[in-house]
Amino acid sequence: MKWCFAGLLLLFVSCSNDEKSIKIKGSDTEVNLAVVVAESFHIHKPEISVSISGGGSGLGIASLLNGTADIANSSRRIKEEEMQLFQKKGIRIDSFVFAQDAIAFVISDELPIDSISIQHLSAILKGSYRNWKALTGIDKPINIYGRQSNSGTYDFVKEILGIEFTPYAKQMNGNAQILEAIKADHSGIGYVGSGYVTKDSGNGLKVLSIYSDNHPHAVSPLNREMIAAGKYYFQRPLFQYYKSSSFLKIKPFLDFEKTKEGQLIIQSSGYYPIL
Amino acid sequence: MKKKILYIFNWILLTGSTVIVTLFLGVILFDIFSKGLSSVSWSFISKFPGNGMTTGGILPAIIGTFLLTIVTTLFAVPFGVTCAIYLNEYAKPSLLTNIIRASIRNLAGIPSIIYGLFGLALFVQSLRMGTSVLSAGLTLGLLSLPYIITTTEEALKRIPNSMREATLALGATQFETIRDVVLPKSLPGILTGVILTLSRAAGETAPILFTGVAFYINTLTASLNQEFMALPYHLYMLSTQHNSIETVRPLAYGTSVVLILLVFTMNIVAFYIRFKHRTQE
Amino acid sequence: MENMKISVNNMNLYFGKKQILKDININFKTKKVTSLIGPSGCGKSTLLRSLNRMHDLTTDAIIEGVLKLDDKDIYDKQNSIIDIRKRVGMVFQKPNPLPKSIYENLAYALNIHKFPKEKIPALIESALKESYLWDEVKDELKKPAVKLSGGQQQRLCIARTVVLRPEVILMDEPCSALDPISTNKIEKLIMSLKNDYTIIIVTHNMQQAQRISDDVAFMYMGELVEFGTADQIFKNPQKELTKNYVNGHFG
């Protein structure tokens, strides 16, 4: 019994080397990319421990605010009200764009369309179109597989289209679950980060090209050149937010992302390097 | 004739139910082991995940679960056993003690995620332990306390009063009686309860979700204020969060096999202790 | 004037609101065997257990009156309960050896009372001899005590009490769980122990009380009905109640 208490005490005392561990949180879109980067980073700086958690972009920013993360990955810009929370707490933050992402709209390859207009997409996501008939001639209900409200992707799509999602949109835990669902559901439509569709997303899926009044030529999110030219409608920078005060601690990791090796990893994971 | 049909119907009802329940376990174990056993190898349990967690092993998750269980044990066992000793050996039997006892029993039925909330509010925030093995371990410790208190009290209750009187009459103090007779004699019972509780804690996911578990960590968790990977969360992550779920499905199955084997081993150890103790008596 | 070892004056005992013992006055003589007899539930065990403060852990027990060991108040807070129990040992109805070896059963009390280490083996040997157990167990002192027969276990419990050299030994129906042969051995043991110790024994067995006692106290419904020498109580009881009981008319 006595040594139990002693052991407990020892445990409390042995909390140290906080400086050597970096906690990265947030953005389901960026998490797998961050894992791959951290794996390579370990080879260069094995003394620094990097732990990564996913969730949504909101999770990352909230964790940064709550002090449980050192770097907040976010696939969207920080919101005004979030910024206010940081100011209220007197925390100064900086950001770093380490890659670009394009959001892909995915459907089953059994549906006979390859591209879709922004207007139709908005109508579907708002819930005005609830059947594929008007668009494809096939009489099937439209099932929307979206993300949860904390997701940066969710926010991004919502804001760029200027809509509110229909409450019938299913809120999936992550990009991967959306793909799984659409693979099984031949009348589904969903959106994921482009990193999820480039490699081994499996068969049965189709990535929609997007066109709008300004760009009548449909652009695929997998088209590297068009993205480099900034021509895809749903493309966005991927952010990493951090507290200004802890910059020195996380600098080695950010530096590694900027190296050629880092950018190569980003590219091979299906994202687009910073220009 | 009608009676006979009723007979057969009843028999089928009861036997059928039992067969279905047995089948549940059979299907669960068959599915997981038939698809997962081939993924499990020495390198699977001794290597880090690689290539964006699509290859490699689950070593950090095993180490994380191990560390977590140690923190849980060091917190829950001394406090739980002490509390049980207080309730059973010292506290006067009154309405208040009975209410406390009933509350503790009922706390064992509180959803585990609520312990997670409390752990977040208390350890992560108020006590500033951050998201870490320590916070998560203590949270699981809280979750384990009611079980440990209840099972320990049951073990203490099985010690007949005549055992206590034997030493008391020799001039031993109450503490000496507890130390020299009550605890040694109830040890197997306490141990069984503790191991069963820990096996439950090791398989828990909800309470560690926001108290310290990480998706991935590129070194082994070496200090208590670091985040960690854990087997049950790893399985959750691989089956719902990973970007190529199909590719990592064998890893998910392999992780389930390791997790279930771990939990079953702890259960078997506990049952063995109980069995051996019972036959000795 | 005979030497009094324990004296009980105007004692009342309650469990909660229920009165168990009513106005007890009794003196136990040094180096004599006193038997407490009476029907079940008359309070004789309760009285016995109050002599070495075994009720202390029964939280709702209230004891009034003065109980003295020699001239020391047993219930005085100044007096250590440890010392009281060391001087007043107790043997229970059912043998309750500790879950240890035979040797450790005896060594236990010596160790907690910090007897000098080098003296312990000799003390144990003499206690076992005194309890007529030595010849039966001397070759297997390491054996777990629970492996002994019931009678042997009870004699071990007596030896465990004797090893501390107490002044008084309380026995709560020590033979009720034993066969006649073991009972016989224990009775013999009691007869020899009374040369050195004051013995107070609770028994249901009239013949046994007659055989071993110097004094006998008859209790009924929480009251001490009659107290006297064994001859007096069994041959010439003063009270009708006593007469009926010892003649086996009730109880």
Place this chain on the structure above:
Amino acid sequence: MIKSNSEKREKIDWLFKQLFKFTGFATIALLGGIFLMLIYNSISFFANVSPIDFFTGSQWDPGSATSKYSIIPLLASTGLVAIGSMLIAVPLGIFTAAFLSELAPKKLQTFLKPVIEMLAAIPSVAIGFLGIVLVGPGIAKIFGIENGLNALNGSVLLAVMALPTIITISEDAINAVPKSHREASFALGANKWETMFQVTLPAALPGLIAAVLLGLGRALGETMTVLMATGNASVLPEGFLDSIRTITATIAIEMGEVPYQTTHYYALFAIAAVLFMITLLINFLGEYFANRLRKFHA
């Protein structure tokens, strides 16, 4: 010298008594703290959001511009999936318990009891995993729907998890029915089945109710399984084939990502408090029935 030894030992005894008392109370206080923490944070929530909206609205949508905090869809989801699980688990559990105590030969019992204990030992996350890879696709196929992540999936899995509790307690309850009851029934000429359905099971009823309540408590509080297997759509469910989102899953999804000490954060504590009250009530009721059984047979 001996005197001082006793004094020392009594001091140690006293010290340890205080230590046991202190840790005992500290542990109890810590566990009591859970309750206070929930209440405290819930009060902070209701300072911002009216309880009427909380208990009457129909939308849980904390992310939108006009945040809506209504527990109703979550409560309905939780209730639906838990009741569904009971519809499956209660008959299976009670009949299995009856089989174990009335029909099964000793040898079969020694085989079946570990089976039930092993079922109880399987971590919830593994059950949830099977919901994704096995049960969900199966349900999708049987009902011809595209996606099996729905309330029915959750109910099946929760039934599996609640079964060990229900079986164990029901079996105790049936075993506790005195032999004399059965013998009396046999003596009146009733056969085995009539005795079981008309005498034994009714006599064990309080225990069976306790079993169901405690199983229900387990199903209501389960997190990982429902989080993984039910699709997590926070709308009012219309049937078992709808995706649902329980209280536990909502906490699991959203707690990690809310800034601390905001309305949304407090909202999660408030729904947790509601869940806490419900499970506490059910557990106390279960205990009440279990005690009645004990007293009845004592």
